[in-house]
Amino acid sequence: MAVEKLNRQAVENVAGLAKLSLDDNQAEMMTEQLDKIFDLVTSLAEVDTDGVEPTYSPTQNQTVLREDVAVNANQTKQLLDNAPESEANLIKVPTIIDEGAEN
Amino acid sequence: MDFLHTDLETLHQQLVDKEITATDLVQAALDNIDATDPKYDAFITVMKDEALAQAAQLDAQGIDADDILAGIPYGIKDNIVTKDVLTTAASRMLENFVPIYDATVVEKLRDAGAIGIGKLNMDEFAMGSTTETSYFKQTKNAWNTDKVPGGSSGGSAAAVASGQIPYALGTDTGGSVRQPAAFNGIVGMKPTYGRVSRWGVIAFASSFDQVGVLARTVKDNAHVLTALAGQDAQDQTSSAQAVPDFAANLTTDLSGMKIAVPKEYFGRGVSEEVKTTIEAGLETLKSLGATVDEVSLPHTQYGVAAYYILASAEASSNLQRFDGIRYGFRADNVKNLEDLYVQSRSQGFGDEVKRRIMLGTYSLSAGSYDAFFKKAAQIRTLMADDFKKVFADYDLIVGPTAPNVAYNFGENSDDPEITYMNDVLTIPVNMAGLPGMSVNAGFANELPVGMQFIGDQFQEEKLYQAGYAFEQATKLYEKTPGGAK
Numbered sequence: 001m002a003v004e005k006l007n008r009q010a011v012e013n014v015a016g017l018a019k020l021s022l023d024d025n026q027a028e029m030m031t032e033q034l035d036k037i038f039d040l041v042t043s044l045a046e047v048d049t050d051g052v053e054p055t056y057s058p059t060q061n062q063t064v065l066r067e068d069v070a071v072n073a074n075q076t077k078q079l080l081d082n083a084p085e086s087e088a089n090l091i092k093v094p095t096i097i098d099e100g101a102e103n
Numbered sequence: 104m105d106f107l108h109t110d111l112e113t114l115h116q117q118l119v120d121k122e123i124t125a126t127d128l129v130q131a132a133l134d135n136i137d138a139t140d141p142k143y144d145a146f147i148t149v150m151k152d153e154a155l156a157q158a159a160q161l162d163a164q165g166i167d168a169d170d171i172l173a174g175i176p177y178g179i180k181d182n183i184v185t186k187d188v189l190t191t192a193a194s195r196m197l198e199n200f201v202p203i204y205d206a207t208v209v210e211k212l213r214d215a216g217a218i219g220i221g222k223l224n225m226d227e228f229a230m231g232s233t234t235e236t237s238y239f240k241q242t243k244n245a246w247n248t249d250k251v252p253g254g255s256s257g258g259s260a261a262a263v264a265s266g267q268i269p270y271a272l273g274t275d276t277g278g279s280v281r282q283p284a285a286f287n288g289i290v291g292m293k294p295t296y297g298r299v300s301r302w303g304v305i306a307f308a309s310s311f312d313q314v315g316v317l318a319r320t321v322k323d324n325a326h327v328l329t330a331l332a333g334q335d336a337q338d339q340t341s342s343a344q345a346v347p348d349f350a351a352n353l354t355t356d357l358s359g360m361k362i363a364v365p366k367e368y369f370g371r372g373v374s375e376e377v378k379t380t381i382e383a384g385l386e387t388l389k390s391l392g393a394t395v396d397e398v399s400l401p402h403t404q405y406g407v408a409a410y411y412i413l414a415s416a417e418a419s420s421n422l423q424r425f426d427g428i429r430y431g432f433r434a435d436n437v438k439n440l441e442d443l444y445v446q447s448r449s450q451g452f453g454d455e456v457k458r459r460i461m462l463g464t465y466s467l468s469a470g471s472y473d474a475f476f477k478k479a480a481q482i483r484t485l486m487a488d489d490f491k492k493v494f495a496d497y498d499l500i501v502g503p504t505a506p507n508v509a510y511n512f513g514e515n516s517d518d519p520e521i522t523y524m525n526d527v528l529t530i531p532v533n534m535a536g537l538p539g540m541s542v543n544a545g546f547a548n549e550l551p552v553g554m555q556f557i558g559d560q561f562q563e564e565k566l567y568q569a570g571y572a573f574e575q576a577t578k579l580y581e582k583t584p585g586g587a588k
Binding site for chain 1: 296339341342402426430441445446454475480481487
């Protein structure tokens with residue numbers, strides 16, 4: 001396993017995936033900082049992990065199912081109070097398809 | 104009321120004997136905050152009206168002699184949701200977010216009669232170890248306001264250590280309860296993963312996050328965990344394990360207790376003054392009857408890299424929910440839906456949060472997954488196995504909580520690699536889901552040095568036992584920063 005040197009283009013691709021936009025300075029700084037973090041990550045390659053099961057959670061609990069009972073929480077108004085904009089019990093968003101957009 | 108020199112049992116007895124009222128205590132905390140928070144900047148929101156109303160109600164009912172926490176105020180880290188009270192996670196993203204329910208821990212404490220007095224500053228979304236990444240303010244160390252309070256529960260630690268309030272809740276994903284407790288000379292407990300419900304805790308890295316307690320003494324801390332712990336139908340990772348009274352049966356005798364000291368916890372990067380203080384602490388533990396042997400946790404040095412990959416990957420997934428649509432910050436003047444997402448997130452999140460989302464997104468992306476995410480998860484297994492081997496023969500592991508004492512603001516903030524290395528001694532506990540507790544072990548350069556006690560899963564009683572005996576032998580809690588008084 002080799003961790004490749006991170007370049008500016010890769011950082012911008014990742015920002016796109018994460019729905020973040022970075023200005024020039026931020027992209028430069030992020031490239032430099034992530035590259036340093038990757039130096040740390042390179043050390044993991046030293047460890048022999050052949051045949052080692054990955055751990056994704058330390059819990060021993062088994063997944064359980066709850067009773068499938070409908071509950072009327074009736075919190076529409078309170079929930080909508082936290083929405084940036086709402087109208088007629090609905091959350092309002094800007095136009096989804098902009099004719100001038102590329103995608 | 105002097106919270107710096109009065110423990111919970113004493114406050115409780117005074118309430119039961121009607122020497123003081125809950126209203127007196129709440130008013131004292133509010134006065135402390137008024138007088139000293141301009142100096143420490145620990146609080147984001149003070150719940151004055153709510154706290155006074157609850158205190159009046161409790162005073163009218165009378166304080167039950169069985170409810171040790173009843174009528175006593177406490178603070179809540181601002182990533183733990185509180186019904187009808189602003190909850191920000193110290194982020195611009197949640198600057199106006201008012202939850203419609205209480206976290207289970209808040210509900211449990213309210214049921215016990217405890218009075219929430221306010222919401223405490225932290226690193227944004229709990230990402231950081233200095234509380235400097237807060238969008239709102241810079242909390243100061245209770246011992247020296249030129250120094251960082253640690254983090255991410257920096258507000259919780261400073262508020263308790265300075266005597267504004269008797270105890271506070273924090274959260275610990277990679278050391279965020281223990282390290283600020285160490286930097287402020289108080290007792291910070293991160294319980295076993297699953298010991299306390301995470302329902303209503305704003306998620307950072309779900310396989311690591313755990314609610315913890317910051318208090319001035321071990322016994323105070325134990326009383327609070329007793330009230331918090333237990334299974335919760337709302338959190339499937341919460342455990343059905345029986346909850347003992349953690350404050351009962353604490354003694355000053357450690358005869359027969361077998362303590363292991365990992366040589367890696369005294370390695371490169373750990374300062375000489377920290378080593379010396381902890382070595383003296385180990386001598387104290389021996390004098391109390393414990394045996395102390397050196398052991399090895401050979402994968403310790405890989406913990407930081409593996410943790411930052413795993414925790415950031417989980418964070419990148421958890422923080423997808425902040426999209427500017429249903430709640431939280433929404434950017435103005437956007438062109439279309441995609442632009443709304445991108446602008447809301449880019450303006451709503453700070454740099455450290457973006458850095459971690461980026462690292463996590465990269466780690467999970469096609470082409471990097473095996474070398475990053477899977478590799479880190481395998482190292483997590485090896486680290487947990489290292490601990491298992493030691494706990495087959497020993498009751499506890501003891502070492503320093505942090506490599507250094509509290510440092511100056513801005514000292515490490517330009518270099519995330521150096522900042523991240525500060526977590527090398529706290530991260531392994533979260534990797535394996537173990538309980539860990541920091542107790543003050545002395546001072547270096549007039550700043551507290553934390554000693555960390557680590558146990559096997561669900562062995563919190565042993566941590567409290569050893570911590571209590573140590574604290575009673577050293578009485579270091581009697582030395583206070585002056586703080587609120």
